[in-house]
Each structure stands twice: as structure tokens, then as C-alpha cells.
Amino acid sequence: MSRVETFKKKQPIVSIILAVVFTLILISTSITFYLYPWPSNEQVAYTDKQNPILFQQTLLDNEASIIDDVLYLPFEFVKQYIDESISYDESSQSIIITTSQKVIQMPTNQLEYFINDEPLSLEFPVLLDDTNNLLIPIKTIEMLYPFKISLLDSGIVYIQQEGDIILPAFVKSEQREHDLKLRQQPDIAAPYVATIMSDEMVYIEGEDQAYYLVRKEDGVAGYVQKQVVTLQKPIELDLAFEQEPKFNPPISWPINLTWEPVYSRTPDPSTLPLLPGVNVVSPTWFELKNGEGDVSNLATKEYMEWAKNRGYHVWALFSNDFSPEKTHEAFSTFETREKIIKQLLAYSEMYGVDGINIDIENVNLEDGPLVTQFVKEAAPYFHQAGLIVSMDVTFISESARWSKFYEREKLAEVVDYMMVMAYDEHWGSSPKAGSVASLPWVERNLQRLLDVVPAEQVVLGIPLYTRLWIEQETDEGNIEVSSKALTMDTVDKWIADRQLEPIFDEASGQNFVEYRDEANKTTYKIWLEDSVSLTKRVQLMHKYGLAGVATWARTFANENAWLSIEESIKHIKPANELE
Secondary structure, three states: OHHHHHHHHHHHHHHHHHHHHHHHHHHHHHHHHHHOOOOOOOEOOOOOOOOEEEEOOEEEEEEOEEEOOEEEEEHHHHHHHHOOOOEEEOOOOEEEEEOOOOEEEEEOOOOEEEEOOEEEEOOOOOEEOOOOOEEEEHHHHHHHOOEEEEEOOOOOEEEEEOOOEEOEEEEOOOOOHHHHEEEOOOOOOOOEEEEOOOOOEEEEEEEEOOEEEEEOOOOOEEEEEHHHEEEOOOEEOOOOOOOOOOOOOOOOOOEEEEEEOOOOOOOOHHHOOOOOOOOEEEEOOEEEOOOOOOEEEOOOHHHHHHHHHOOOEEEEEEEOOOOHHHHHHHHOOHHHHHHHHHHHHHHHHHHOOOEEEEEOOOOOHHHHHHHHHHHHHHHHHHHHOOOEEEEEEOOOOOOHHHHHOOOHHHHHOOOOEEEEOOOOOOOOOOOOOOOOOOHHHHHHHHHHHOOOOOHHHEEEEEEOOEEEEEEEEOOOOOEEEEEEEEOHHHHHHHHHHOOOOOEEEOOOOEEEEEEEEOOOOEEEEEEOOOHHHHHHHHHHHHHHOOOEEEEEOHHHOOHHHHHHHHHHHHOOOOHHHOO
8 A cells, every 4th residue: 555655656756857857858959959050941032033133242123124035224224323324315215325525326216326426326226115114235235334244044134344353262072962052141040042062163242250142153142151162363354345535635734714705796806905824715605595506606716816826725605695494495305405516516616716615504403404414415525526625613502593503523524624603702782792702702612612523623713803882871771782893993993093092801811992981871892803812812723733713704804913813823832821
């Protein structure tokens, strides 16, 4: 009886021990499985697309198309990743591509295309399909850009660029089967997308701790442990692509340009003064006449002969007439832009000018890209004709029509020089009297501009005019402010007639005069442009390594102005004196 009772008492103890042992085994197994996971044998698809695009080691959402055995890339992909400046002109149903010296027009669904208006033949056309998708054949892309495009066995379209660094590796022999699986994540328990074989060539595209991200010849990629492969020497991709030579402006540093305002007729050259130090004159000859793209012309061969006899370069100015309406209409289509360009080329050849100065102002913000497109299409034609291309811009500001529409960074990639009109800090109808361009204001804004435009392209605009500010007290006790622009000689006479003595104004960095007419309750103020201010402005050119200076305008200057600028250009101060 006692034995039976003893046995019954031991049974629960044994059960408890077995349960504990089982639990420990389960915990141990779980820990082991967690610390040493079993290799996954689950295979998943690398992509669900038929012809995905592989670019810069990334499989993109974009997809290529194969039509009649010809491989095409979507226009949107080319614009986003290869050439952001490529554009589509709806009016002519053409793709437009610009380079330093070429404008390439590719009408859709045609085997004829044009380089600088010269017809050529394509093997395969640019397509505009039934759903209005633009497709570009890869042979066209490889012809125009330094890229190699391959259709791989997996259906992946692999795009490589000149200069890409390729890191090959060989798969080692005698590897375990699960180590030869390319996994979605750097984890042996992750699903795999493909397998590799011993001695197979793969390409390293990244690493994550103990794993490499490798890509097979067919474009499929995944993670394998580093110990599985042997790295080889890196290879730089050389496509032997012939780069187009950059246009080299045929002019010596520094530029000393002055604008010649021509409003109704070009001045008689016999009446023009000497311009000591000036090496470029820019007459305002050409102007957009209407939205159809007609260009008016005020040039004369007599002026050209005068300029050449004096050794001046002539950069004829083309203006949009400061008309936002004309600009929008004329710049909206490839046809009208080309019409403008061809007229400017014809005029340039007719008169023998050396360059074109593009002056586009007062433009609606949304039309800024149209201005950029016009300049991008004009510059190659002008360069092909040997013409220097410059463009006038304002300082960066919040004014939509007078500043924000300029895509300065993109424009700087196209033009040879960018003239910054560094004046009108206080404009003619300003509600407050002040300097046309105080020195601190100029330098501060110049620094902002140099963040987006290379200094060696920037030509600093210098005002040769000044404003006589009139502050008139009204009977109500208010002050009415008005002004008028004066030439340097007129200012000198005005000061002499009133026997005034200029004083130096620290805030503006200029000489200043003020005159009070008590009888009329009027105060007159002038911030002077003279040898003091002109010297300081030219020294900014030296301080920031700019391409030169440009003065507005020749008609405001006196002889001393030219001599001051010439002397300042020749005299480069030590760096500590330029602060």
C-alpha cells in the first residue's frame, strides 16, 4: 500500500520535470533558430515589369517600350535623368535638343530631323503614340548623349554613362547552395530573387555589414555574403563619346563695354567722342516688333565702320521691347523663336557684328522658361556664326516681372557672359530719394548673384547717370518725391550754379549734395557718379574676379568717367585694400 502511494506521489514530480525539460528545449530551439536562422528557400520575382529601366544602380518606375523590335525610352525619363533641357514643341510636334553649337529638331513620326535647320535622316523616328506618349529610340539617345543602353536577357533596360565606375567580382568555387542565392535583404532568412554560380562574373553595387549587393549580367540584383565573391579591379566605363567643343569667346579680359542707346536712329559717328579704355560697344539696334516674331533694325554700316576703325567689338543688343505680351506670344513656339533667331543672324552677317547682347525684361513669371528656351536655341546658332552671346539680367529680388522670371543658373550654362544691371536701387518713380546704386547694395546683391552664376561670366553693370531728387512740401504738409535722370555734365553744371561742395556719404559710398530752396519749400538731393564711385565699382570687378564692366549708358558720361574707369581697370589694388 505504501509503495502505491509513493508511486502516485512521484508521478506529478516527473510530469513537472518533463514539462520543464520540454520548455527548456523549446526555448533553446527558439533561441537557436533566432540566432541562427534557417536559410530561406522562398523565391520571389525581382520585378513585375516587362522592360524596367535600370539607371544609376536603381530600378526605376519608368519602363521602356519595344515596338517593331526597336527599343524606345519615354521622353519623361530622358528629361528627368539625361537632359533636363530637352523640350517638346506642340506647335511643330517636335522634340527640341540644344547643345553648345547645335539646335536639333526632331519632328515626331518622321525619319527626317534637322541640325541647325539642315535636314538629316534617322534610322528610326521619334514616336508620338495614340495615348500622346513621346518615345525616343535608344540609337538616337546614344548618338546625342554619352550613354550606353542595353536590353538584358531579363528584359531589364540597363543604362550606363560615360565615366561610370564598375566593380566586377567572381563567385568563389565550392559554395553552399543557400549561399549562392541573391536575397532581397542582407539576411539569409530573406527570400531570394535569383541564384549565382561558381566562377560567375557579378558586379558589386553596395555593401551592408557582412553582405554585398551584387548584380548579375542579366540585371537582376540581390545580397550575398562577402565571403562568397572575390573582388576584381574597378573599371571606368569609356564609351569614346566625342564631346562637342565649348565655344571660346574671342575677346581678351577684361571686358569694358558701354551701351549706345538707339531709340529712333543711330547717331552720326562723326559726333561720337573718344571712349578711352572701352573695347566693346553695344548699340540697341534690334527689337521685337510683334508677337509674330518680326525684328526691327536700326543698324547702320557707318556706325560699324566707325567702331571697327577704333578697334571696338560690336555686340548688337536685341530687346523684347519690355513687352510681356509680345514676349509670351513670340517665344511660345519653336517656329517664331526660330524666325527671330534667323533675322538676328541675317542682320549680324549683314553688318558684321561680333556678338549679340540679349536684353529681355518685364516678363511674366510663368514665361521665364520660354525666355530660357529662346536663349538656349539662339546661342548655338550665334556660336556657329562666331558670335559672342551675352545676356542682361537684374539682381535677384522678389519682383516677378523684373527678376524672378530669370532662370539665371540655366542661362549661365548657355551664354558666354551675363551682364548684371547693378542699378535702380532707387528707380525713377521711387517713393523715397536715394542712390541709383549704393556701393553696399551693389556688393551685397553681387554676392547673392555669384552663388548661382560663375564670377568669370559676370560683367558688372555701372550707372553713368544720376538722379536729381526733388522733395516738394505740399500745402497739406506732405512730401512729394520725384526725380529726373541727369548726365554727368549736367550734374556738374547744376552743382556749380549753386556753388555746392559735395560731401562723402559713408552709407552709400558716394559723394552727395543737397540743396534747399526755402522759397519753394523744396529740397534737392543728388548721389553722384564720379571718379570716387566709378573707381569703387571697378574695384569690385577685381575683388570678385569678374569678367569686366558694362556702363549704362555712353550718352550720360563725360570724358573723366572713361578715364576713371580705364585707370581703375588697369590698377589692381592689393587684396587688403579691396575690403
